[in-house]
Amino acid sequence: MPDAGQGAAHATLSGVVRRYPGNPPVHALGPLDLALRRGEFFSVVGPSGCGKSTLLDVLAGLSAPTEGSASFEGAPLRGQVPDGIGVVFQEDASFPWLTVADNVAFGLRRAGADAAEIARRVAYALDFMGLKDFAHAYPAQLSGGMRQRVCIARTLVLRPRLILLDEPFGALDQQTRLLMGDELLRLWRETDATVLLITHALDEAAMLSDRVGVMSARPGRFIDTVETGWPRERDSRIVSEAAFGAITARLWSCLRGESLKALGREAP
Amino acid sequence: MTRLHRADTLLVILGVLLVWQGVFAYAGSTAITAPLATFAYAWGLLAGNFIWPHVGATMLAFAMALAISAVLGVALGVVLGLRRFAGDVAEPLIAAFYTIPKVTLYPVMLLIFGLGLSAKVAFGVIHGTVPVLLFTLTAVKTLPSVYLRTARTMRMPPRDVARHIVLPALVPEIVSGLRVGFALTLLGVIIGEMFASQRGLGFLIINGINSNNVPMTTSVTLIVVVFAVAANGALLALDRQLHHGGRLRT
Ligand SMILES: Nc1ncnc2c1ncn2[C@@H]1O[C@H](COP(=O)(O)OP(=O)(O)O)[C@@H](O)[C@H]1O
Ligand SMILES: [Mg+2]
Numbered sequence: 001m002p003d004a005g006q007g008a009a010h011a012t013l014s015g016v017v018r019r020y021p022g023n024p025p026v027h028a029l030g031p032l033d034l035a036l037r038r039g040e041f042f043s044v045v046g047p048s049g050c051g052k053s054t055l056l057d058v059l060a061g062l063s064a065p066t067e068g069s070a071s072f073e074g075a076p077l078r079g080q081v082p083d084g085i086g087v088v089f090q091e092d093a094s095f096p097w098l099t100v101a102d103n104v105a106f107g108l109r110r111a112g113a114d115a116a117e118i119a120r121r122v123a124y125a126l127d128f129m130g131l132k133d134f135a136h137a138y139p140a141q142l143s144g145g146m147r148q149r150v151c152i153a154r155t156l157v158l159r160p161r162l163i164l165l166d167e168p169f170g171a172l173d174q175q176t177r178l179l180m181g182d183e184l185l186r187l188w189r190e191t192d193a194t195v196l197l198i199t200h201a202l203d204e205a206a207m208l209s210d211r212v213g214v215m216s217a218r219p220g221r222f223i224d225t226v227e228t229g230w231p232r233e234r235d236s237r238i239v240s241e242a243a244f245g246a247i248t249a250r251l252w253s254c255l256r257g258e259s260l261k262a263l264g265r266e267a268p
Numbered sequence: 269m270t271r272l273h274r275a276d277t278l279l280v281i282l283g284v285l286l287v288w289q290g291v292f293a294y295a296g297s298t299a300i301t302a303p304l305a306t307f308a309y310a311w312g313l314l315a316g317n318f319i320w321p322h323v324g325a326t327m328l329a330f331a332m333a334l335a336i337s338a339v340l341g342v343a344l345g346v347v348l349g350l351r352r353f354a355g356d357v358a359e360p361l362i363a364a365f366y367t368i369p370k371v372t373l374y375p376v377m378l379l380i381f382g383l384g385l386s387a388k389v390a391f392g393v394i395h396g397t398v399p400v401l402l403f404t405l406t407a408v409k410t411l412p413s414v415y416l417r418t419a420r421t422m423r424m425p426p427r428d429v430a431r432h433i434v435l436p437a438l439v440p441e442i443v444s445g446l447r448v449g450f451a452l453t454l455l456g457v458i459i460g461e462m463f464a465s466q467r468g469l470g471f472l473i474i475n476g477i478n479s480n481n482v483p484m485t486t487s488v489t490l491i492v493v494v495f496a497v498a499a500n501g502a503l504l505a506l507d508r509q510l511h512h513g514g515r516l517r518t
Contacts, residue, residue: 060421081421087421089414089417093412093414095437106422110424111422158422
């Protein structure tokens, strides 16, 4: 069970269960506990349909848990996304009617930031996400991976203290995913934010994270939490280290049985 | 427009003229005038003073009908789209209404609105509202829920969500609805003028028929058709841009 270890946790889930009403109701998640340490990079892996996106919704305050409670910076979440949490969704959420620059500026404009500040932050985020040459392009003119970067930039400019990312690189090929992972690490170091990354790629989780939570088949619970022990300064080159292979292997041995269950088979 | 498109357009126009000439040869000058004679007559009409008050009357009624259709269609479409249940009940009824020949409603409409501007506008509105409504309704129902979740992560108040997310997301579909509704609204207004007015292009057409003024009937019809086709072409181009680039290219 992942716990805060030292100091107060940045965000927590305690005894969280989420059932979707219906006939019969879908028990999607839990019961589970989670305590994110301030400033850590935490990844969640698990078989598809195990409740990862549901966990993100609860942690963001987008949906209330059926049982248990969620908190952020010491305050309980009550059906609202608190200031300081930024979310990048699994689906493409870029607005097709706005240019890349206007997409990225969207949240700042709604929050009423002044024009010079918006221009400065947007320029920085575009540069950081490698979108500088596409500032005046529209999402329809970009690839899926670039649209996802627009969404990351749009979240980033709001300077969230907790960033939740739901399989942001799902649509990308392996090489691009590794490189995007490097950018994500750079972003994490630079912002000092706490990051929760949901992914189905074990190597991605092993390479990026301080800790990886492994979830069971639905209803998802944490069956293991792996401390990677990576230094804060790291990048995709660590995939060649022996420890990387060991971590990935441990994640897979945890997940293999659960993935088989998700397919409706028993582990031999 | 590419060279190929231009060639196609030219071919279509030639085809229409040929058929027109053929109909003229078959039906004779008591029913229709030949293309060249019609162009000459239409030109004469447009160069003179007689037709303009009628054009003005039609355009006024048309503009009002189109504006009402747009506002009514978008408003009803948004409301029914957001209220799932009401929308599910209403949608088949509206689609059924769409397929009724509206001509069956004219007697009732005449009794309600009488003769004159309001009747013409009403005829336009019953033709134009439904396509705008149906396109808007579908667009609201298929609005990606991730847009609304994004709005919640930014703690946007409902007003801002409507103004900055829902409306812009709907614009391309509303334009599609208006494009389909445009020609139908014009048709409705013209038919309204035939039944319920002493002014306007529809009145000129029906008056031409009643007084055996074949050149007048044919020329006015030509003017209406050319206007409708040109407007449709412009709206289609806008529609395509909005659906491909998701934006207005200016
Ligand atoms: N709105 C919903 N209503 C009913 N069931 C849902 C809903 N959203 C997700 N589910 C179900 O809950 C389970 C977990 O979904 P999700 O959290 O999206 O899984 P993951 O992100 O791990 O693939 C799945 O079985 C899914 O079908
Ligand atoms: Mg998911």
